Structures are given as C-alpha cells and as structure tokens.
Amino acid sequence: MLEPLLVDEHTLAAAIGMSVAWLRADRRGKRLVPVVRLGSAVRYSPSAVRAALAARQEGGGR
Structure with a gap:
C-alpha cells in the first residue's frame, strides 16, 4: 500500500503520540516538525x- 504524500494534523498527532494542540503550538513556536501549507x-x-524526528533522536549506542 502506498504511503500518503501528505496527512492532516489529526492523523499525524495520532501517529506520533502527541496532541493536535502540541502540533499547533509547534507551528507557532519552535517548528520541530516540518509543515506544508497549501493556502489555509x-x-x-x-x-x-x-x-526530522530521527535527527532529534538522543541516546542509543556509543
């Protein structure tokens, strides 16, 4: 099955275990998660x- 090219904030929030409110705050602040804007x-x-999440990974092997 093909992976969708783009997903909405509700789908992404569920997939990464964060809230929609957290994603919205991230868009206004630090912008840890890359976003695509198509009009509104x-x-x-x-x-x-x-x-982006892999680049922020900490810990693991030495």
Whole structure:
C-alpha cells in the first residue's frame, strides 16, 4: 500500500503520540516538525516528519 504524500494534523498527532494542540503550538513556536501549507490548509509529509524526528533522536549506542 502506498504511503500518503501528505496527512492532516489529526492523523499525524495520532501517529506520533502527541496532541493536535502540541502540533499547533509547534507551528507557532519552535517548528520541530516540518509543515506544508497549501493556502489555509496545513499538512505534513510523513517522510519529512520521520527524518526530522530521527535527527532529534538522543541516546542509543556509543
């Protein structure tokens, strides 16, 4: 099955275990999660979000 190119904030919030309010606050503040704006619509690219979250990963092996 193909991965969707873009998802809405509700789908992404459920997928990453955060709230929609957290995503909205992130868009206004730190912008940790990359966002795509299409007019007034806000969408997220799952592959870009995966890459951004992987870049923020801490800990693990030495």
